[in-house]
Amino acid sequence: MAQRDVAIGLLGLGTVGMGVYRLLQERQERITAAVGVRPVVKKILVRDRSRARLGIDDGLLANSFEEIANDRDIQLVVEVVGGRDPAFRYAKETLSGGKHLVMANKELLATRGEELLRIARRRNVDLLFEAAVAGGIPIIRAMHESLSGDKVQRIQGIINGTTNYIITRMTDEGQAYARALKDAQLHGYAEADPTNDVDGIDAAYKLAILAGIAYRTNVRMKDVHHEGIRNLHPEDIEYSRELGYVVKLLAEASDRDGALELSVAPSLIPLKHPLAAVKDAFNAVLVRAEWAGELMFYGAGAGQRPTASAVVADIVKVLHHIQTGSVGTLPTPPSEQRAVRRLDEREARFYLRLRVADEPGVLAAVALILARENISVQCVIQKGRHADDVVDVVFLTHEALERNMRRALQKFRLLPAVREVAAMLRVRGD
Amino acid sequence: MAQRDVAIGLLGLGTVGMGVYRLLQERQERITAAVGVRPVVKKILVRDRSRARLGIDDGLLANSFEEIANDRDIQLVVEVVGGRDPAFRYAKETLSGGKHLVMANKELLATRGEELLRIARRRNVDLLFEAAVAGGIPIIRAMHESLSGDKVQRIQGIINGTTNYIITRMTDEGQAYARALKDAQLHGYAEADPTNDVDGIDAAYKLAILAGIAYRTNVRMKDVHHEGIRNLHPEDIEYSRELGYVVKLLAEASDRDGALELSVAPSLIPLKHPLAAVKDAFNAVLVRAEWAGELMFYGAGAGQRPTASAVVADIVKVLHHIQTGSVGTLPTPPSEQRAVRRLDEREARFYLRLRVADEPGVLAAVALILARENISVQCVIQKGRHADDVVDVVFLTHEALERNMRRALQKFRLLPAVREVAAMLRVRGD
Numbered sequence: 001m002a003q004r005d006v007a008i009g010l011l012g013l014g015t016v017g018m019g020v021y022r023l024l025q026e027r028q029e030r031i032t033a034a035v036g037v038r039p040v041v042k043k044i045l046v047r048d049r050s051r052a053r054l055g056i057d058d059g060l061l062a063n064s065f066e067e068i069a070n071d072r073d074i075q076l077v078v079e080v081v082g083g084r085d086p087a088f089r090y091a092k093e094t095l096s097g098g099k100h101l102v103m104a105n106k107e108l109l110a111t112r113g114e115e116l117l118r119i120a121r122r123r124n125v126d127l128l129f130e131a132a133v134a135g136g137i138p139i140i141r142a143m144h145e146s147l148s149g150d151k152v153q154r155i156q157g158i159i160n161g162t163t164n165y166i167i168t169r170m171t172d173e174g175q176a177y178a179r180a181l182k183d184a185q186l187h188g189y190a191e192a193d194p195t196n197d198v199d200g201i202d203a204a205y206k207l208a209i210l211a212g213i214a215y216r217t218n219v220r221m222k223d224v225h226h227e228g229i230r231n232l233h234p235e236d237i238e239y240s241r242e243l244g245y246v247v248k249l250l251a252e253a254s255d256r257d258g259a260l261e262l263s264v265a266p267s268l269i270p271l272k273h274p275l276a277a278v279k280d281a282f283n284a285v286l287v288r289a290e291w292a293g294e295l296m297f298y299g300a301g302a303g304q305r306p307t308a309s310a311v312v313a314d315i316v317k318v319l320h321h322i323q324t325g326s327v328g329t330l331p332t333p334p335s336e337q338r339a340v341r342r343l344d345e346r347e348a349r350f351y352l353r354l355r356v357a358d359e360p361g362v363l364a365a366v367a368l369i370l371a372r373e374n375i376s377v378q379c380v381i382q383k384g385r386h387a388d389d390v391v392d393v394v395f396l397t398h399e400a401l402e403r404n405m406r407r408a409l410q411k412f413r414l415l416p417a418v419r420e421v422a423a424m425l426r427v428r429g430d
Numbered sequence: 431m432a433q434r435d436v437a438i439g440l441l442g443l444g445t446v447g448m449g450v451y452r453l454l455q456e457r458q459e460r461i462t463a464a465v466g467v468r469p470v471v472k473k474i475l476v477r478d479r480s481r482a483r484l485g486i487d488d489g490l491l492a493n494s495f496e497e498i499a500n501d502r503d504i505q506l507v508v509e510v511v512g513g514r515d516p517a518f519r520y521a522k523e524t525l526s527g528g529k530h531l532v533m534a535n536k537e538l539l540a541t542r543g544e545e546l547l548r549i550a551r552r553r554n555v556d557l558l559f560e561a562a563v564a565g566g567i568p569i570i571r572a573m574h575e576s577l578s579g580d581k582v583q584r585i586q587g588i589i590n591g592t593t594n595y596i597i598t599r600m601t602d603e604g605q606a607y608a609r610a611l612k613d614a615q616l617h618g619y620a621e622a623d624p625t626n627d628v629d630g631i632d633a634a635y636k637l638a639i640l641a642g643i644a645y646r647t648n649v650r651m652k653d654v655h656h657e658g659i660r661n662l663h664p665e666d667i668e669y670s671r672e673l674g675y676v677v678k679l680l681a682e683a684s685d686r687d688g689a690l691e692l693s694v695a696p697s698l699i700p701l702k703h704p705l706a707a708v709k710d711a712f713n714a715v716l717v718r719a720e721w722a723g724e725l726m727f728y729g730a731g732a733g734q735r736p737t738a739s740a741v742v743a744d745i746v747k748v749l750h751h752i753q754t755g756s757v758g759t760l761p762t763p764p765s766e767q768r769a770v771r772r773l774d775e776r777e778a779r780f781y782l783r784l785r786v787a788d789e790p791g792v793l794a795a796v797a798l799i800l801a802r803e804n805i806s807v808q809c810v811i812q813k814g815r816h817a818d819d820v821v822d823v824v825f826l827t828h829e830a831l832e833r834n835m836r837r838a839l840q841k842f843r844l845l846p847a848v849r850e851v852a853a854m855l856r857v858r859g860d
Binding site for chain 2: 019023024027031034130136137138141142145146147148149150151274277289290291292293294295296297298299300303305306308309310312313315316317321324325326
């Protein structure tokens with residue numbers, strides 16, 4: 001077997017970049033033996049070249065992207081800088097320049113992935129991104145290849161480790177959101193500005209990528225309804241448990257009657273649901289396919305080592321393609337237009353918690369509003385009075401239209417006896 | 431994109447064969463659109479050509495393998511006849527003849543896979559077999575490709591649906607083995623002759639295949655220690671639960687101090703272990719890799735539709751390779767020689783149930799034997815007397831050598847007060 005080097009340009013040397021570099025060094029001989037070409041990191045783009053880096057030869061460091069883009073030896077670029085800019089320019093110029101690209105940048109893929117895939121197809125180069133969703137869990141490959149002859153019906157996932165860690169603290173220890181967030185920050189699971197995670201944006205990026213592959217369409221971020229967990233209260237987790245559910249930040253994509261429904265939101269799932277046991281910063285994705293049935297993929301959704309493992313698997317794939325002169329895992333077919341159902345038009349079961357004055361007739365008034373909106377109630381819990389004569393009333397409804405539920409909420413707010421609509425969550429996965 | 435037909439020869443039209451044929455028909459247009467070549471089943475080898483088959487054009491049926499082998503149009507053969515003979519000859523001649531091969535035959539792969547892979551490498555054709563292990567769960571691809579840059583440390587799996595179904599009945603309903611087996615047969619989960627499943631042979635085949643890929647070695651069946659579940663008693667499941675464990679037919683491969691340990695045996699795993707919740711005929715594989723950490727893959731391990739889904743995904747892969755002129759997922763590197771640790775030399779924690787005479791001094795005598803064999807006891811349960819003055823004594827030990835435990839068992843049998851060594855199981859996964 002002829003052996004030759006494949007020069008790699010690495011963009012970024014943060015946590016993930018360092019992991020990728022180290023894993024490639026550690027496994028260089030094994031990979032070379034398996035694939036027949038040797039991966040050699042030739043240049044690394046860093047923000048500040050003057051900073052010393054342990055174990056990295058200073059001669060590898062590049063100051064500008066152009067040093068890598070213009071290096072004709074470099075056939076493969078690995079982008080782990082993250083963010084939209086300048087990552088988009090890097091990605092675009094890499095592919096336009098006929099180099100293969102491996103990336104872990106979910107934000108970029110979710111927002112500009114279609115454009116990048118188009119360039120990759122046109123230039124006949126690889127664009128692989130296993131690490132962009134659920135870290136070390138090979139879910140992209142599973143969707144793209146293992147279900148290539150099947151038809152995906154539904155995807156449900158816990159695909160944000162930060163929020164799952166926070167919710168686990170709230171569930172297991174009854175912590176309030178603010179305290180659990182602080183705990184997550186202390187343990188390195190949440191960033192100083194946690195917006196992207198706790199508002200469900202990160203999970204929405206990942207869902208857009210997964211659904212795009214599963215349904216062969218270009219999912220626009222505005223079509224993914226997303227809610228975060230800032231307003232989640234331990235009481236709601238507690239009431240949910242009484243009702244037989246756990247609360248999770250659930251990402252879900254489904255194909256219902258010809259239209260896609262895409263959402264990320266804190267949701268109730270049954271205690272026995274396969275995702276209910278996914279705790280701490282772990283991720284899991286449950287896929288229902290027409291022929292394969294229910295499949296679940298579980299593992300570490302983030303972190304230096306799992307992410308590096310996924311990036312290097314993609315690198316190995318590109319090396320193999322270079323060695324065999326082929327391209328593309330499977331060709332990514334041009335995406336189809338798919339109808340997306342507006343949130344208002346969707347149906348769901350709802351969990352509703354109202355804080356109401358503890359006086360006769362309130363429950364009847366609330367129930368009447370629900371009935372008028374065609375929302376039938378499956379179960380009600382009313383808890384003993386608080387000090388301030390306000391009580392929690394919790395409703396679990398049967399399937400109802402989102403639009404009707406929104407109208408009911410507006411009407412509740414006009415009732416003097418309803419002090420607060422404290423929570424409105426959806427029930428999934430029965 | 432130039433479109434052309436790829437002619438396929440299908441060997442076998444049983445449950446799986448019929449599923450593959452139907453799924454290919456159903457998805458033909460989608461697959462063609464994605465890959466650029468059209469899969470067309472040109473010939474189907476059946477045992478009895480005179481039998482009518484619903485929805486199958488009679489002209490497709492072939493009487494002999496040679497009709498397919500000698501058909502120069504046919505580029506891809508799909509083997510779903512099962513068993514070693516004549517499947518081995520079919521597989522060998524297919525590959526030697528330069529045709530690609532997709533198969534689901536675990537027995538053949540576990541016993542002659544090395545030889546077949548060598549022919550495939552030499553003839554530069556694909557040999558894919560995702561459906562051979564865990565049905566619709568894409569575990570082969572995950573091992574082979576997604577962990578290609580990583581290093582597998584341990585594999586633990588529930589990879590036989592029949593025995594998991596039987597054990598679930600014994601666990602949840604307290605059924606005796608014989609009754610649970612009958613139940614499995616009634617529901618189509620076990621065959622009339624259940625030997626392959628209940629003696630752990632089927633799981634051992636699958637483990638040999640998985641471990642061969644994970645450790646890049648040729649695992650010989652004689653190196654896989656396997657025990658079945660015929661002697662499993664509901665009492666042991668019950669005692670295990672008291673101790674905080676569930677019993678599963680666990681397949682495990684690990685790389686310990688430079689030697690492989692491979693086994694299939696009914697084992698105790700902690701209630702909170704990710705595999706503990708895998709019930710009925712479901713399969714799951716837990717992989718620990720050095721960088722990716724713990725990954726779990728869960729789904730239907732058998733059945734017409736999941737198996738067909740996996741076979742067709744492999745077919746799509748071959749089509750793509752034909753279209754792009756490349757071969758092989760990743761080249762399967764020639765396997766390395768790996769040391770395998772003999773059962774006697776392995777260490778484990780043990781669960782032991784003795785039926786002893788209910789008289790003073792017995793516990794002391796048994797404990798002394800264990801101590802002399804360097805086996806330290808973590809926990810003992812002694813249950814109130816039976817009608818016949820015989821009581822169950824259950825021991826849970828710390829890590830000990832298999833050899834020592836075997837010697838202890840021999841000594842127990844010499845003690846008059848020990849009426850029976852009723853169970854000896856291993857504890858895994860702490």
